[in-house]
Every structure is written in C-alpha cells, then in structure tokens.
Amino acid sequence: MSVSPAVVGASEPVATPNSASDRAPHSTPNPAPHSSPTQAELLDFVRRTAADAELIASLPLDPEGRTWVRLEGPGGSEAWLIGWPPGTGTGWHDHADSVGAFVTAAGELREHSLAVRLPADGWKTLELADDVDRSRRLPAGKGRSFGRHHVHEVLNESTDLHAISVHAYYPPLPQMRRFSRSGPILRLEQVERPEDWQ
Numbered sequence: 001m002s003v004s005p006a007v008v009g010a011s012e013p014v015a016t017p018n019s020a021s022d023r024a025p026h027s028t029p030n031p032a033p034h035s036s037p038t039q040a041e042l043l044d045f046v047r048r049t050a051a052d053a054e055l056i057a058s059l060p061l062d063p064e065g066r067t068w069v070r071l072e073g074p075g076g077s078e079a080w081l082i083g084w085p086p087g088t089g090t091g092w093h094d095h096a097d098s099v100g101a102f103v104t105a106a107g108e109l110r111e112h113s114l115a116v117r118l119p120a121d122g123w124k125t126l127e128l129a130d131d132v133d134r135s136r137r138l139p140a141g142k143g144r145s146f147g148r149h150h151v152h153e154v155l156n157e158s159t160d161l162h163a164i165s166v167h168a169y170y171p172p173l174p175q176m177r178r179f180s181r182s183g184p185i186l187r188l189e190q191v192e193r194p195e196d197w198q
Helices: 039-050 053-058
Strands: 067-072 078-084 099-106 108-114 125-127 133-139 143-146 152-155 163-170 176-182 185-192
Touching (some): 039 078, 039 099
Antiparallel strands (some): 078 163, 099 143
C-alpha cells in the first residue's frame, strides 16, 4: 500500500495489489470540493468501508509483514485498507495537521494514545504526566476518530490471528512524526513526509 508509515509502523510494504481506483469501495458521493470532510464523515466512511466483506476479503495477507491498499476517501481524503499479522504494530506516531478515523474490519486491534496535545515543533524529548495514557480495545466493527496531532500506537496483540482495518485522513498526510517511549519519556525520532511512504 502506498500507505503512510504512520499507519503501517515499522513494517515494510509487502503488497500493493492495485491502484486506488481499482480498490475504491462503493460510497456515497464525496462532499463538494470546497468542503473538507469532518471527523464524523471520515468515521462514517471507514465504518461503511469496513462493512464491505468483499473488499475486506480481497486484501492479501502476509504472515510477517503488514499489507495495504490505498482507497479513495471522501472529499479528497487519504484512505487505506491495512492487514496486520499477529503481533505487529505501528509504534508511537502522530498525523501532523490531519484529522482521521479508523475502524477494525476483522480481528481486534488495541490503541494506546496520549490524552495530551504535544507541541508542534521545537522539541526532541518530553516528560509525560502520569495521567495521560489511554488504552482501548477495538474488536471488529469498532473504531474511532481523532483530531490533529493525535499521538498513538496501534497493535494487533493476537498471537495467531490477523486483523484488518480501514483508515482515512484529511488533509492527506503532510507528514508523520515517529516517537520512541521509555516510561514517561517521549522522544521525537523521525519526521516522515509522503515521499517516504508512497
């Protein structure tokens, strides 16, 4: 998938079966060109797409690395169908100025997130307060939307089952910041731009 590493984490692309137009799910008309999709519209899109059993079944799955296909999202958004082998995850990251949504279509994912907005620029290391960690279980059919600069990691904690999810971002990801974490210490490790993952 020409997916952003923010979505796919440290795994390398395994398959890019088709172009975005070949994998675009059936959807309602996109919003007018002058309107930007809202978080609610992105969440509605990923829910409807995750319910498309034929599309979900078409994603090639690899036993070791994540696979992905780019989809056509509403109103010019960037969207992805992602396969997660057992034990894989994204690592800590954000999506810069993009809002987004994702839904688990098969299997189960876990999201760890920070309930704090990080400074946009000008730092390399932060010490997090004790009460900022959040965790949520996302079985098939469950998902969430999020605002700009949302910091999280997404994991398939299963030891034997793949998970599949649908993600959408608007505007299309301008960059992603990747972080490492040791206890309360969060470190900025890398800033990635679209040319790094497409």
